[in-house]
Amino acid sequence: MGAPVRSKPIQSLTAGRGNSCRPRSGVVSGYVLRLIREQQGCTQEGFAERLQVSADTIAGWESGRRPLTAVPVGQMLATRHRLVQLGATPSLLHTFERALEADVLLAGSLGSEMSVTASALGSMVMQRDLIEILAWPLSGQPPRRIRELPEPVRPRRGPAPGGPELSHSERRGFFANMRRTAEEARGGEQFLLRRQALYLAGLDDQEDTGSWLAHQQRLERPTDWLSNWLNLRSVAMVSARHGDQEHLAHFIDTALADEAGAAANLNYWAYWIGELPLEHSDAFIADSTPPQWSGHKLLAHLADGLSIDHGYVDLNIHSVWSLLQVRPNLLRPGVTTSVLRDRLPMMLDSAGISTRGRRELESIRYAIRLAEA
Known part of the structure; x- marks a missing residue:
């Protein structure tokens, strides 16, 4: 084996103009x-x-x-x-x-x-x-x-971080930039940037995060169906993350009630968990043609989220129900079907499930019985 290749020295990560610091990377x-x-x-x-x-x-x-x-x-x-x-x-x-x-x-x-x-x-x-x-x-x-x-094969020696760490000032700087990005990104061409900046800003644990997000999303005035649908989804998910389930229930009952909304929901989920290749715009979400993804990974992901403690459990239930309407063949005997079957009794016995969610769980259980008959 040859001699070790030594990396060239790099400029100090704290070097910069005046008193400013270069952001850390890596x-x-x-x-x-x-x-x-x-x-x-x-x-x-x-x-x-x-x-x-x-x-x-x-x-x-x-x-x-x-x-x-x-x-x-x-x-x-x-x-x-x-x-x-x-x-x-x-x-x-x-x-x-x-x-x-x-x-x-x-x-x-x-x-x-x-x-x-x-x-x-x-x-x-x-x-x-x-x-x-x-x-x-x-x-x-x-x-x-x-x-x-x-x-790990070898136990760690001494104290070690449990994950990648940013300083308090770096975290505050990141979230400040996400807020500024969301506030300044305007117009159709910057809708994706604004949407993703809002999502990341929602990870902030500051007390005013929820109210700031709600204010920003009230300012959004989408002119096309897809942007409006995505904005409604963002409002619902952020609200649920902060403990308010009413917006999520309203989103399911209204924005997912027709064929276009149901298709958009499944396209969104399929992309999110990697059943679709990378896209540079949100346009694919509005594709109402029969889905080009298999649904196996999606069903496994949604089944994993069937827990009363999951913040988006009602959306997961509805999405499983909706997925099985267009992909009934996914209920062939297998690990995912077993997970679904085993979790249904526990979910149905839970007091925190909505009437709609309970009705959809019963429909899923009936579909599993038919598939296994």
């Missing part, structure tokens, strides 16, 4: 790289030898001091190939790639001179796997793929 991808190393049972020194870099480089990558987002493309591809050869799981490699994207978005959203018109947040419709990783250092909630990891 904190999420660095932490995921650490998880990959720990899953391999390697020390930083052993991992450095396998990746043909110095131990200091590994330490810098993992801490974000030497951001992985600054690594040249060729070196990053070579590093990824070595990670594959070392046996890194596909799930962790996928998370690593999304973490690099999240770091780029975070760095752009942490800068004090962030341009709203140049923000990358409006360049594509984000899916769950990216949103979860982007939100990780903001909310402290690890993504699903991370929660499912087994314990």
Whole structure:
């Protein structure tokens, strides 16, 4: 094995003009790289030898001091190939790639001179796997793929962070920029940017977050059906996140009551969990033709959300019911159908289910019985 390749020194992350600081980058991808190393049972020194870099480089990558987002493309591809050869799981490699994207978005959203018109947040419709990783250092909630990891082969020595961390001032700066972006993004061309900035701003735990979001969404005056539908959905989801279920119930009873609304709901969910390829606008949501996605991943995702403690349980119930109307073949014997069948009695015995939700659960149970007869 050749001599370790040492990364070139990079400019200090606190260097800048005057008293301003450059935003940190690489904190999420660095932490995921650490998880990959720990899953391999390697020390930083052993991992450095396998990746043909110095131990200091590994330490810098993992801490974000030497951001992985600054690594040249060729070196990053070579590093990824070595990670594959070392046996890194596909799930962790996928998370690593999304973490690099999240770091780029975070760095752009942490800068004090962030341009709203140049923000990358409006360049594509984000899916769950990216949103979860982007939100990780903001909310402290690890993504699903991370929660499912087994314990590392080697126990950690000494105190260690439980996830990628931003300072209090960085978190406040991020949320301030999300609010400014949402307030300044106007017009049809910036609707996606505004919608996604509002979603991220909703992760803020400040006391005024709910009232600020409600005010911003009252200001929205969409002129087309899809923008109005998406705005209604955003209001309902944000309200439910903050404990108000009335808006969500109204959204289900009105915006999902016709064929167009039902199709939009399923298209939205299918895209969110990755059954559709990346899109650069919301237009695909309004496609009322027969869906081009299979629905298997979607049914599994929605079934996992059938819990009385889930904040969007009524929407999950309705979406399962609606999905089975257009994809009854999804109820073939299998793991997901078993999960549905096993959860239905518990859900039906719960006092917190709406009358509509209870009626739809009964319909789902009847459909399962027919499929298994």
